[in-house]
Amino acid sequence: DFFFQLSQEKILKIMNMVKNKEVSIEGALHLAQKEVYAEKDSPDLLTGSQFNFSIYKYKHYRWQKRILQIDFNTKTIFNFEKGIIKKQFPFSQVKACEDTERRRFSIVFHGRQDYELEAVSLDDKRKIIYLLSRVIQSNSYKRPEESCSRRSAEYDVIHEGLLDLQQNSFISTEWVKYLVQLREGELTLYCIGLGRESKNAHSVTNTINLSGGDVSVSKENECGTFSVQTKEHNYLFRIPFTVQNNRTEDVSKLQNEWVSLIERYCQLCKGTSLSQEGSEGDTSSEADYENVTVALNEEKEEALYFGLSSATSDLNKPLNSWTKPAEGE
Incomplete structure (x- = not known):
């Protein structure tokens, strides 16, 4: 939990800012995240403009070592192999970043195949995903009028609440608590609780893109659980028992609410995608x-x-x- 990694003084300061409506819950999480990075990471992660990471890319049935460079000066992501640029992607092409098992993660692009990569350490993976979240955020602020997957301003939040997300490792399966926000075209997950086995293993922010047209949501047999299936991953969520919702009826009501809202916006984005394809086909x-x-x-x-x-x-x-x-x- 990022809040409990801060000093008591900083925790109280952030809580008072929320109480006085100076920042939202989302803003408080970002502020806590920034404070933790400022204490633990080198200042370059917050102020630097070019970052290099050793990573592995799956190609020809084996993992090949590459250098991933995220350059905020040129607003480009580079993929180097033995000092030679193999690929380069403008920031504007980055659509989402998906946090997968162990040290692996995927970069989702507009109009090209996803990039499945593996970091050399969990700490590197956390830093890479944090930097990619900055890239995605900058894209959404620059072009708010574009497709529904790009919006991320606070006033675009349609529904939010605490959910447990199932995360698997070699030795165990556990539920990690997230603040989940539904916007048009995306689910944004802010990690606010990490179990002892997964400490530092998962990113602070993760985005599930709903606008690809191939996303579905369904209830599970277990009480209060539902899953969101994308082309690459299956995310299993659970409504946590709290003081506010400690009855089965309360949990079922929240489950139905989440499932119906996510399903509605998946269909909305799918319809938008199909209409755009149709209009492109009619240009001739x-x-x-x-x-x-x-x-x-x-x-x-x-x-x-x-x-x-x-x-x-x-x-x-x-x-x-x-x-x-x-x-x-």
Whole structure:
């Protein structure tokens, strides 16, 4: 828990800021996160502009060692192999970052295949995901008008609450507590409780993208549990028993609320995606229609200029020539 890694003085300061409505719960978590990084990590993680990490990329049925460079100067992510740039991705192409098992994680891009990588240590993985969350956040602030997966401002939060997320390791399975926020197109997870086995093993922030059109949500048999399935992962959530909801009826009500809301926005984003694909497919017909309109207008102008008799003969020609291809379609 990030709050309990801070001094009592800093905890009280942040809690008073929340009480006085100076920051939201989300803002308090980010502030606590920043304070912990400032104490534990080198200042470069917060103020630096270029970061290099040794990572492994799965290719040709084996893991190959690479250097992952996140450069905030050029706003580009580079993949180096033996000092040679193999790939480079503008920040604008980064769609999401998924925290997977052990030291592995995935970078999700717009319009290209996901990158499945493995860090050399859990600490490196935590730093990489933190930096990638900064990249994703900067994208959402720059282009708030774009697709529903990009919005992350506080006022866009549709629903939020505490949920337990199941996380597996070699030796055990445990539930880790997260503050989960539903926005249009994404679920944002802020880790606020880490078990003893997973200390420092998971990122502070994780984003589940709902706008890909291939995401589904379903209730599980166990009371208060539900799962969110993406193309790559299955996330199992549980409604935690608290003082506020300590009855089975309360837990079931919260479960239904989460499932129905997530399902609604998955369908909304899927419909948006399909309509965009449809409009892209219709561009050629729209262009043909514009060409026909322009041609007819030109013929009409000529007809008016040369007189009524010539207008009749001239207009018949282009109308026939334009209508025949349309019938064939």
